[in-house]
Amino acid sequence: xxxxxxxxxxxxxxxxxxxxxxxxxxxxxxxxxxxxxxxxxxxxxxxxxxxxxxxxxxxxxxxxxxxxxxxxxxxxxxxxxxxxxxxxxxxxxxxxxxxxxxxxxxxxxxxxxxxxxxxxxxxxxxxxxxxxxxxxxxxxxxxxxxxxxxxxxxxxxxxxxxxxxxxxxxxxxxxxxxxxxxxxxxxxxxxxxxxxxxxxxxxxxxxxxxxxxxxxxxxxxxxxxxxxxxxxxxxxxxxxxxxxxxxxxxxxxxxxxxxxxxxxxxxxxxxxxxxxxxxxxxxxxxxxxxxxxxxxxxxxxxxxxxxxxxxxxxxxxxxxxxxxxxxxxxxx
Amino acid sequence: xxxxxxxxxxxxxxxxxxxxxxxxxxxxxxxxxxxxxxxxxxxxxxxxxxxxxxxxxxxxxxxxxxxxxxxxxxxxxxxxxxxxxxxxxxxxxxxxxxxxxxxxxxxxxxxxxxxxxxxxxxxxxxxxxxxxxxxxxxxxxxxxxxxxxxxxxxxxxxxxxxxxxxxxxxxxxxxxxxxxxxxxxxxxxxxxxxxxxxxxxxxxxxxxxxxxxxxxxxxxxxxxxxxxxxxxxxxxxxxxxxxxxxxxxxxxxxxxxxxxxxxxxxxxxxxxxxxxxxxxxxxxxxxxxxxxxxxxxxxxxxxxxxxxxxxxxxxxxxxxxxxxxxxxxxxxxxxxxxxxxxxxxxxxxxxxxxxxxxxxxxxxxxxxxxxxxxxxxxxxxxxxxxxxxxxxxxxxxxxxxxxxxxxxxxxxxxxxxxxxxxxxxxxxxxxxxxxxxxxxxxxxxxxxxxxxxxxxx
Numbered sequence: 001x002x003x004x005x006x007x008x009x010x011x012x013x014x015x016x017x018x019x020x021x022x023x024x025x026x027x028x029x030x031x032x033x034x035x036x037x038x039x040x041x042x043x044x045x046x047x048x049x050x051x052x053x054x055x056x057x058x059x060x061x062x063x064x065x066x067x068x069x070x071x072x073x074x075x076x077x078x079x080x081x082x083x084x085x086x087x088x089x090x091x092x093x094x095x096x097x098x099x100x101x102x103x104x105x106x107x108x109x110x111x112x113x114x115x116x117x118x119x120x121x122x123x124x125x126x127x128x129x130x131x132x133x134x135x136x137x138x139x140x141x142x143x144x145x146x147x148x149x150x151x152x153x154x155x156x157x158x159x160x161x162x163x164x165x166x167x168x169x170x171x172x173x174x175x176x177x178x179x180x181x182x183x184x185x186x187x188x189x190x191x192x193x194x195x196x197x198x199x200x201x202x203x204x205x206x207x208x209x210x211x212x213x214x215x216x217x218x219x220x221x222x223x224x225x226x227x228x229x230x231x232x233x234x235x236x237x238x239x240x241x242x243x244x245x246x247x248x249x250x251x252x253x254x255x256x257x258x259x260x261x262x263x264x265x266x267x268x269x270x271x272x273x274x275x276x277x278x279x280x281x282x283x284x285x286x287x288x289x290x291x292x293x294x295x296x297x298x299x300x301x302x303x304x305x306x307x308x309x310x311x312x313x314x315x316x317x318x319x320x321x322x323x324x325x326x327x328x329x330x331x332x
Numbered sequence: 333x334x335x336x337x338x339x340x341x342x343x344x345x346x347x348x349x350x351x352x353x354x355x356x357x358x359x360x361x362x363x364x365x366x367x368x369x370x371x372x373x374x375x376x377x378x379x380x381x382x383x384x385x386x387x388x389x390x391x392x393x394x395x396x397x398x399x400x401x402x403x404x405x406x407x408x409x410x411x412x413x414x415x416x417x418x419x420x421x422x423x424x425x426x427x428x429x430x431x432x433x434x435x436x437x438x439x440x441x442x443x444x445x446x447x448x449x450x451x452x453x454x455x456x457x458x459x460x461x462x463x464x465x466x467x468x469x470x471x472x473x474x475x476x477x478x479x480x481x482x483x484x485x486x487x488x489x490x491x492x493x494x495x496x497x498x499x500x501x502x503x504x505x506x507x508x509x510x511x512x513x514x515x516x517x518x519x520x521x522x523x524x525x526x527x528x529x530x531x532x533x534x535x536x537x538x539x540x541x542x543x544x545x546x547x548x549x550x551x552x553x554x555x556x557x558x559x560x561x562x563x564x565x566x567x568x569x570x571x572x573x574x575x576x577x578x579x580x581x582x583x584x585x586x587x588x589x590x591x592x593x594x595x596x597x598x599x600x601x602x603x604x605x606x607x608x609x610x611x612x613x614x615x616x617x618x619x620x621x622x623x624x625x626x627x628x629x630x631x632x633x634x635x636x637x638x639x640x641x642x643x644x645x646x647x648x649x650x651x652x653x654x655x656x657x658x659x660x661x662x663x664x665x666x667x668x669x670x671x672x673x674x675x676x677x678x679x680x681x682x683x684x685x686x687x688x689x690x691x692x693x694x695x696x697x698x699x700x701x702x703x704x705x706x707x708x709x710x711x712x713x714x715x716x717x718x719x720x721x722x723x724x725x726x727x728x729x730x731x732x733x734x735x736x737x738x739x740x741x742x743x744x745x746x747x748x749x750x751x752x753x754x755x756x757x758x759x760x761x762x763x764x765x766x767x768x769x770x771x772x773x774x775x776x777x778x779x780x781x782x783x784x785x786x787x788x789x
Contacts, residue, residue, distance in 0.1 A: 052444070052447075052448055053444030053445070053447070053448045053449065054444060056395075056396070056399060056440045056443050056444065057437070057440035057441050057443070057444065059399065059400075059403065059440075060399075060432070060436050060437055060440045062403065063402075063403055063406055063432055063436055064432050064433070064436075064437075066406045066407060067406055067428055067429055067432045068429070070406060070409060070410055070417060070421070070425060070428070071421070071425030071426065071428065071429045072425070074410070074417035074418055074421040074425065075418065077409075077410035077417065078410040078411065078414035078417065078418070078726075080410075081407055081410045081411045082410070082411055082414070082726065082727075082728055085411055085728055085732050085736070086732055086735065086736065088407050088411065089735075089736035089739060089740075092403060092404045092407060093739055093740070093743055095400055095403060096397075096400040096401060096403075096404070096743060096747070097743070099396050099397075099399065099400035100393075100396055100397055100400060100747060100750070100751075102396065103392055103393040103396045103397075104393070104750055104754055107389060107392075107393055107754050107757075107758055292421055292422055292425055293422040293495075293497050293498070295422070295497060295498050296421075296422040296423070296425055296426050296497075296498055299426050299498065299501060300425070300426040300429045300430065300433075303426075303429070303430055303433055303434070304429075304433060307433040307434060307437075308433070311433070311437045311441065314441045314442070315437075315441055318441055318442070318444050318445060321444075321445055321449050321452050321453055322444065322448070322449070322452065
């Protein structure tokens, strides 16, 4: 059996892992949705084909993350989502709309396709922005102040830019020709926006949360944690340099911006996690105060230990099946 | 106007009612698809592949709506019913967790290969992916019905300081009403999918489609329905007996029995009157309710008087139960009539095809009515004997709930219109597509299937 205190840590780690995977995986497919052009028909088909086999499984990580929060930290779940009630409703409705638009655009009457493309794009954008808004409110401790709303709105655009950025990097990897050139341009622009967003959140977070400030700027912790922002900055620079070289001969290195973006996402996530741990509701509830009964957590943990590696292996299998450029995906 | 409790109830009912429509189709449709694909691998007959290709598209769209509308549920437990998780989260959490871990990922992980991977993996792996998706959908029903049944007939836990703690997980999962509710729901899904397949196939035939595929799928669907309807009636009866044992107040409301009586009549129709505690305009078969429920003409059925104010509202249960049974009986008659006609090697008359088209979504009606019986029948409890619905509700401002509820309702109307429109558009389009000739026949279980007629994206 597992001991109660370590169970809380294990579960918050599992939940963090799910959130990070969700942000990366659904991040790129939401990003592709945000970038979807409304005019060029062929491009939009290719772009959507590139995420077709994956989006459903990607969204399941959100269900797992929210599920783990609900199961392991029920008090935190109800606290957070009561505070974020309306943004959550917007998020859910956007996810529903873009999910169904994905299918309807291919199967409904042909004349309706442009409409469903618009729904897909708008749904993707709104879903990304509501997630960003929720992140902003979370970082601001759900304050009811003008500053908090302004910051959350900024964060909404930041997250949308970040998703568009990783989505563009995904397209560079999965497409070729004119669309790939277009994706490189998108990645350059959204990369800069994403960078600004990351800097803004990183600056505001310690300034408004004294606890976070104390954590980051305490000797010698600062020394250990310093490589994180430096590496993050270096990756942004590296990514922009790589983007200048793309598309390259023989498509050399087309995967590099995507890998860089994934690592940037992971670093930002660890930065946030480091800022707030062990609080699950900033400044109010720690993971130990809100954890569910150890007998329940043990029961689900045994399942997770067996099942999660299986999930990861068949997810990898699925990505291998659809490896390579997306043109091969389309069978007409 | 409405307060938060009522709005939350309406919102949850709207969300879960809309959501369940789609899994009800996909749980069984996935097994139909596995059957089509398996037969194709065995025989190499192109007709199986055509049936597969047509229905996999309908599956994809239905599955997508099911997934995205299901995500809303995982948020609402916390937002609208915070006390639910605080009181029984130790039980509900792991059951939901296992559903996500074992079912959702399995479905979602292999769905990509099932829908888009036919040319990328061998025929065997593709069939296997289809099978795994089918297992995933069924597993999902297993876990969610375990939780729902535990809420109806809780056991295997102990209460400490007003919070439920698990003691025996096997007892929790296999609680008394679980086997009945699970089989009732899985068979309901089978019937819903069977009537959908039959209805859309009939629609294609009516539109002048003379291909083999719709005839074949119509025949299979009618065969399945012919076997499942009697089975469902039998399971439903068992489920009723189980409910009588564990939740007698639910049965009393379903049957409109206000006062405990021996030899209670079966009410075919009546208007229950909650104020007067009696029924008006009764149309009844004497002693029949007692016979069905106790298998004894003079058997005693407990009336609502024994539960005072601790029983569910009567009218919704009474009507919903009759809607469910009525649709079930209609399904029985139509499926047998149709299948016998086919067995005598005669084409179905146009009127019967039209009835089948009209009944395409009859499974939805019966399933929803059945769920209303069991869920409203749980009132005033959320978890029987542990937590009432009233105590579980949130303290969010009613304006916010009203706003989110309105948004959801608009969304659902749009989605339902688009869904029905698309399904029939696809059926019409299928009528126009030419049938491939027999010399294009593809070989079974050989890597890379002929791709001529495949067009997913």
